[in-house]
Every structure is written in structure tokens, then in C-alpha cells.
Amino acid sequence: MIGPTLRMTTTLAAITVLLGCSDEWIDTRLGLDDDRDVIPIQPLDMSGGPLLPATTEDDASAPDSIPSLLADGSAEVVSLGLDEFRESLIRNNLALDVARFDPTLASTRVLAEQSRLDSTLAANVLAAREMEDASANNLPIYALESNYLDAGAGLAIPLATGGEVYFEGDLYRYETTYLDGGSNVSPDSIAFPSNLNAAVTIPLLQGAGYDATLGPIAVAAYDERLAVLDLRVLLSRLLASSETVYWQLARSWRAVELQQRTLDEARRLVTDVEKLAAAGIVPAVQRYRADLTVNQRQAELLDADLTLRRDMRSVKIIMNRDDVPLDRHVVVKPQASLTLTAYTFDRAGLATMAFDNRTELVQAEYELRKDERRIRMARNALLPELDVRGSVGLLGIGTSSSSAIDSMFTGEFPPAWKIGLHLRMSLENRLATAGYQAAVIGRLQTLAKRREVRMMVAQEVYDAIDRLEIGWAQVVATRKAESDARRNLEAQRRLLQAGTTTVYEVSLAITDLGNAGIEVIDAETAYQVALIELAEATGTTLGRQAIEVLPHPLERIDAAAERSPRAVPADV
Numbered sequence: 001m002i003g004p005t006l007r008m009t010t011t012l013a014a015i016t017v018l019l020g021c022s023d024e025w026i027d028t029r030l031g032l033d034d035d036r037d038v039i040p041i042q043p044l045d046m047s048g049g050p051l052l053p054a055t056t057e058d059d060a061s062a063p064d065s066i067p068s069l070l071a072d073g074s075a076e077v078v079s080l081g082l083d084e085f086r087e088s089l090i091r092n093n094l095a096l097d098v099a100r101f102d103p104t105l106a107s108t109r110v111l112a113e114q115s116r117l118d119s120t121l122a123a124n125v126l127a128a129r130e131m132e133d134a135s136a137n138n139l140p141i142y143a144l145e146s147n148y149l150d151a152g153a154g155l156a157i158p159l160a161t162g163g164e165v166y167f168e169g170d171l172y173r174y175e176t177t178y179l180d181g182g183s184n185v186s187p188d189s190i191a192f193p194s195n196l197n198a199a200v201t202i203p204l205l206q207g208a209g210y211d212a213t214l215g216p217i218a219v220a221a222y223d224e225r226l227a228v229l230d231l232r233v234l235l236s237r238l239l240a241s242s243e244t245v246y247w248q249l250a251r252s253w254r255a256v257e258l259q260q261r262t263l264d265e266a267r268r269l270v271t272d273v274e275k276l277a278a279a280g281i282v283p284a285v286q287r288y289r290a291d292l293t294v295n296q297r298q299a300e301l302l303d304a305d306l307t308l309r310r311d312m313r314s315v316k317i318i319m320n321r322d323d324v325p326l327d328r329h330v331v332v333k334p335q336a337s338l339t340l341t342a343y344t345f346d347r348a349g350l351a352t353m354a355f356d357n358r359t360e361l362v363q364a365e366y367e368l369r370k371d372e373r374r375i376r377m378a379r380n381a382l383l384p385e386l387d388v389r390g391s392v393g394l395l396g397i398g399t400s401s402s403s404a405i406d407s408m409f410t411g412e413f414p415p416a417w418k419i420g421l422h423l424r425m426s427l428e429n430r431l432a433t434a435g436y437q438a439a440v441i442g443r444l445q446t447l448a449k450r451r452e453v454r455m456m457v458a459q460e461v462y463d464a465i466d467r468l469e470i471g472w473a474q475v476v477a478t479r480k481a482e483s484d485a486r487r488n489l490e491a492q493r494r495l496l497q498a499g500t501t502t503v504y505e506v507s508l509a510i511t512d513l514g515n516a517g518i519e520v521i522d523a524e525t526a527y528q529v530a531l532i533e534l535a536e537a538t539g540t541t542l543g544r545q546a547i548e549v550l551p552h553p554l555e556r557i558d559a560a561a562e563r564s565p566r567a568v569p570a571d572v
Contacts, residue, residue: 065256065301065302065305066256066305066309066312066328066331067256067257067260067305069328069329069331070331075328075329075330075331076329076330076331077331077333078324078330078331078332078333079333079335080246080315080319080332080333080335081334081335081336082243082246082334082336085242085243085246085315085318085319085334086242086243088318088320088321089238089239089242089318089319090235092319092320092321093238093318093320094320095234095238096231096234096235096238099230099231099234100231102227102230102231103224103227103228103231105227106220106223106224106226106227107224109220109224110217110220110223110224112220113216113217113220114217116158116213116216116217117158117160117213117217118158119155119156119157119158120155120156121153121154121155122153122154122155122156123152123153124150124151124152124153125150125151126149126150126151127148127149127150128146128147128148128150129145129146129147130145130146131143131144131145131146132144132146134178139178141180142178142179142180143178143179143180143181144176144178144179145176145177145178145179146174146175146176147174147175147176147177148172148173148174148175149173150170150171150172150173151170151171152168152169152170152171153168153169153170154166154167154168154169155167155168158213159202159213160210160213160214161202161208161209161210161213162202162203162207162208162209162212162213163200163201163202163203163207163208163387164200164201165198165199165200166198166199166200166201167197167198168195168196168197168198168199169194169195169196169197170194170195171192171193171194171401171404171405172191172193172194173190173192173401174190174191174192174193175189175190175191176189177189190399191397191398191399192397192399192401192403192404193395193396193397193404194395194396194397194398194401194404194405194407194408195393195394195395195396196393196394196396196408197391197392197394198391198392198393199389199390199391200388200389200390200391201387201388201389202387202388202389203385203386203387203388204386204388205383205384205385205386206380206381206382206383206384206385206386207380207385207387208380209380211373211376211377211380212377212380215373215376215377216377218370218373219370219373219374219377222366222367222369222370222373223370225366226363226366226367226370229359229362229363229366230363232359233360233363236359236536236539236541237536239536239541240532240533240535240536242318243532244529244532245311245314245315245318246315246334246336247334247338247525247528247529247532248311248314248525249308249311249312249314249332249334250334250336250338250525251311251521251522251525252304252307252308252311252312253308253333253334254521255304255307255308255518255521256304256305256308258304258514258517258518258521259297259300259301259304259514260301261517262297262300262301262510262513262514262517263294263297263298263300263301265297265489265510265513266290266293266294266296266297266507266510267294269290269293269294269503269506269507269510270287270290270291270294272493272496272497273286273287273290273503274287276496276497276499281497281499282496282499282502282503286502286503286504287503289502289503289504289507290503290507292507293510293511296511297510297514300514309328312328312331312332313326315332316332319332338524338527338528339528339531339542340475340524340527340528342472343468343472345465345469347461347462347465350461350465350534350538351457351458351461351462353538353540354457354458354460354461354537354538354539355454355457356539357538357539357540358453358457358537358538360456361450361453361454361457364446364450364453365450367446367449367450368443368446368450371439371442371443371446372443374439374442374443375436375439375440375443377439378432378435378436378438378439378440379436381432381435381436382429382432382433382436384423384424384425384426385422385423385424385425386421386423387422388419388420388421389419389420389421389422390417390418390419390420391417391418391419392415392416392417393415393416393417394408394409394413394415394416395408395413395416396408396409396412396413397413457537460533460536460537461534461537461538463533463537464530464533464534464536465534467530467533468527468530468531468534471523471527471530472527474523474526474527475523475524475527477523478516478519478520478522478523479520481516481519481520482513482516482517482519482520484516485509485512485513485515485517486513488509488512488513489506489509489510489512489513492505492506492509493506493509
């Protein structure tokens with residue numbers, strides 16, 4: 001018992017060692033053994049390095065604003081038109097570049113389905129030597145040596161209507177010799193049999209017709225078109241969202257300029273108060289109220305400047321250009337003008353336009369066509385298999401390869417043929433029944449989705465029209481409010497010069513003017529965004545140029561793969 005026990009213990013120990021080393025061995029083979037430690041999160045050093053404490057409070061509270069950078073020439077201005085912005089989006093957007101491969105991948109699936117119509121060529125060459133007793137030839141005391149060389153070829157041609165045609169030909173060289181253990185008993189016997197056959201299989205029920213054979217190809221082709229439409233949907237959404245960011249940047253620029261003008265008005269108030277106080281028209285203590293207004297407007301300007309930086313960085317990320325880094329030393333300023341025109345809308349006409357142009361509805365139509373094809377394919381699968389099978393063959397035999405081939409066509413041997421029917425059917429056929437039911441239910445689901453999409457499209461169009469109508473009324477109202485605020489400020493200034501009002505009223509008028517100006521900017525920007533939303537809802541784009549993004553062609557995939565990936569622009 002000691003021997004087997006020792007062997008078992010040794011075996012278990014070896015298995016344990018091997019299992020314990022397996023993970024380490026795998027990690028080593030995969031190159032994962034160098035990254036086992038968790039990287040700790042380091043604390044941010046607030047006393048040195050990239051962060052240095054300010055020497056005074058004023059140093060920490062006086063950042064360079066975008067207007068100040070432009071004034072002293074520290075920033076480079078990049079004027080950006082809407083067409084240039086769109087071009088950068090289409091050319092450099094990483095999500096769009098990734099999505100462009102989807103239609104190309106779908107086209108490879110079409111190519112794969114088309115392979116069912118590919119003809120197949122087969123060829124074989126075989127040399128063999130066989131030894132057996134010659135009992136079958138009434139010579140049991142002798143051995144029979146057979147040497148033969150076989151060469152053949154076959155060609156299978158699928159039919160678009162189902163079934164296939166198969167051609168096959170072969171030629172043998174057959175040599176036999178009787179052996180008695182060392183010497184030849186009889187002379188060699190050499191023959192050259194040859195065969196030429198043609199066979200055909202034609203389905204009559206299941207698998208018959210173009211739907212059964214070409215249906216999968218059609219389904220893959222519809223999937224390819226749907227992939228292209230998915231790319232169009234992505235492009236439309238990117239354009240709408242990106243142009244919204246573009247106009248938001250334009251809004252931020254206007255807001256900064258407005259806050260700067262409002263700050264200038266507050267500083268002008270300080271100067272006026274100093275003069276009036278010196279003349280004894282207003283108390284000198286009102287200077288504090290004027291200084292408070294300046295500081296408040298300064299804070300509003302800094303807040304607008306921060307928003308401008310964020311919106312500018314968002315535009316730069318969308319552009320993804322190496323010459324436009326994310327830092328503020330390259331300033332992007334939109335040059336396109338707002339479309340501030342009142343329109344009269346044909347609601348029904350715009351809804352009809354949306355039904356014709358929206359990609360989602362075009363996709364629904366392709367889905368319905370694909371579902372119809374699947375139903376026909378599934379209906380064919382319900383039928384039993386009933387095939388006509390036939391073949392005809394020619395035989396040739398000679399003492400040489402040429403004579404054997406000639407004898408096939410001289411009529412020396414009559415042609416062989418056969419024809420018949422093959423029937424195979426399932427007694428329950430639950431798989432095909434389930435497939436047919438799934439295809440029918442899928443079509444019903446697609447019809448319901450199309451109705452839902454049409455309702456959604458109509459809702460988006462009418463919502464966009466409502467936003468435009470209300471938005472224009474808001475533009476008019478805010479412009480009037482800004483005009484009233486400006487007249488009120490002028491009146492309060494005159495009253496202050498006469499000493500019949502206080503600095504507080506003038507400060508309040510300055511604040512009202514600034515707020516009214518922001519409301520005008522917001523209303524006009526919202527109106528422009530509503531136009532973008534109307535274009536998106538109708539399946540169009542603002543502007544005079546159509547936009548198209550083509551999938552990556554197959555012949556350029558390798559070249560595209562060799563390109564180095566573009567990085568998100570950053571400062572170096």
C-alpha cells in the first residue's frame with residue numbers, strides 16, 4: 001500500500017503545483033504580468049507644481065477674460081463660418097467615422113449571402129497500391145496486386161431557382177498483377193476506365209423559386225440599406241446638435257459683449273456720481289452704491305466669460321482640428337448670421353414633407369419589405385421537400401487514356417441514366433411553423449412601429465412650428481422690453497443729473513437693461529435653434545447645400561486601417 005499511496009500523493013502534488021502556476025503562466029504568455037498593481041490616486045499638491053498659491057487676493061481674483069486676451073493680442077482669433085464648421089464636423093467627427101464602417105460591414109454580409117450562388121470546382125488525384133488474395137478470381141493461392149492512378153474533376157453550379165447541376169468526370173489507370181510469393185504468375189493487365197456524368201437536382205416544393213434561394217441575399221441587401229440609413233440618422237442628429245452648439249457659442253459671444261457694455265455703463269455711473277457729488281447735487285455716500293453696481297456687473301461678465309470658454313471648447317471638440325487646440329489662446333468666433341425672419345407655416349405641408357424625408361420612415365419601409373421577404377421564405381419552409389433528381393453518364397474503356405476517352409463518344413457503351421423523386425417531410429414541422437409565425441408577428445410589429453413613428457414625426461413637426469411661432473413673439477417682446485429698458489436708463493440718468501432721483505434707481509435701470517439684453521439674445525438664439533429643430537423634424541438641413549456621407553468603400557478599408565487615429569485636439 002505504500003507504493004500506490006506514494007504515487008497518488010506525488011500525482012496530487014504535481015497537479016496542485018501545475019494548477020497554481022497556470023494563471024501566472026497564462027498572464028505571462030499574454031503579457032499581463034507587468035500590470036498587477038493597482039495604481040493609487042495621488043493627492044493634488046496645492047503648494048507647488050502646477051498649482052501655486054497667489055501672493056495676494058487681487059492676484060487670484062483677476063483672470064484674463066477672452067475680451068482682454070483679444071485686446072492685448074495674447075489670443076489668436078479663428079473666424080468660423082457655418083459651412084466650415086459643418087465640413088470639420090463631417091470630416092473629423094470620430095463617432096461619424098466609426099459609424100461609416102457599419103454599411104461596409106453590412107455589404108460584406110451581402111457578399112457572404114451571394115456566395116450561395118458560387119459555383120464550386122473540385123479536383124482530385126489519387127495513386128494507390130493494394131494487396132489482397134485472389135480468392136475472388138478463383139486463385140486462392142495467389143496474391144493480387146492492384147496499382148491504379150485516379151484523376152477526376154467536378155463542377156457544381158447552383159441554380160437561382162433552387163437545386164444545382166453537377167458535372168463530374170474521371171479517368172483511371174488500373175493495373176493488376178498476380179503474385180505467388182516472388183515471381184509473376186501472369187502478365188500485367190492494364191485498363192483505362194473513364195466516366196463522364198451530369199446530375200441535376202430540382203426542388204419542386206421546399207427550396208423552389210427565387211424566394212428560397214435569393215431571399216437571404218435580399219434580406220442582407222435590405223440590412224445594408226438600413227445601415228446606410230442609420231448613418232444618415234446619425235449625421236442628421238450630429239448636424240442638429242452640433243449646430244445648436246455653434247449658435248450657443250454665438251450666443252455666449254454676444255452675452256460677453258453685452259455684459260462688457262453693461263459694465264461700461266456702471267463705470268460711467270461711478271464717474272457721473274463723482275462729478276455730481278463734487279457739485280453737491282447728490283450725497284457722496286451714493287458712490288458706494290455705484291461701486292456695488294460695478295462689482296456686480298463685473299461678476300456677471302466673468303460668469304459670461306466662463307460660459308463662453310465652455311461653449312468654445314465644445315465647438316473645438318466637435319471640429320477636432322489640430323490647428324484649433326482646446327486652450328483659450330486660440331479663440332473661435334462664429335461668423336454666421338442668425339436667421340431672424342418671421343414665417344407663415346403650412347403645417348400639413350411640412351408634415352407631408354417630413355413623411356417623405358424622415359429617415360426613420362424610410363427605414364420602416366425597408367423593414368416592411370424585409371419582413372415580406374422573410375414571410376415568403378418562411379412560408380416556403382412549411383412545404384415538404386420534393387425534389388426531382390436525375391443523371392446521365394457515359395462510360396469509356398480502353399488500353400490507353402485516349403482510347404478510353406474516345407470510346408465514351410463512339411457509342412460502344414450505351415449511356416447510363418436515372419431519374420426519380422425524393423420526398424421528405426416532417427410530421428409536425430414545428431420549427432418551420434414557429435419561423436413563419438415569428439415572421440408574421442415581426443411584420444405586424446413593424447407596421448405598429450411605422451404608425452408610431454409617423455405619429456412621432458408629426459408631433460415633432462408641430463412642436464417645432466409652435467416653438468417658432470412662440471419664439472418669434474418672444475423675440476419681438478424682448479426687443480421691445482430692451483428698448484424700454486434703454487429709454488428708462490436714459491431717463492434715470494437725466495433725473496440723476498437734476499438731483500431728483502438716486503443712484504439706486506440708475507443702478508437698477510442698468511441691471512434691467514443688462515437683463516433685457518440677455519433675454520433678447522436668448523430669444524433670438526432659441527428662435528435659431530427652433531429653426532434647426534424644424535429642419536431636423538422634416539428630415540432636412542438648414543442652408544442651401546445638401547449633405548451626404550458615404551460609407552467607407554471596401555477597396556479603401558485597408559488604407560483606412562493603416563492611418564493613424566486622430567486624437568482629441570489638445571495643447572502641447
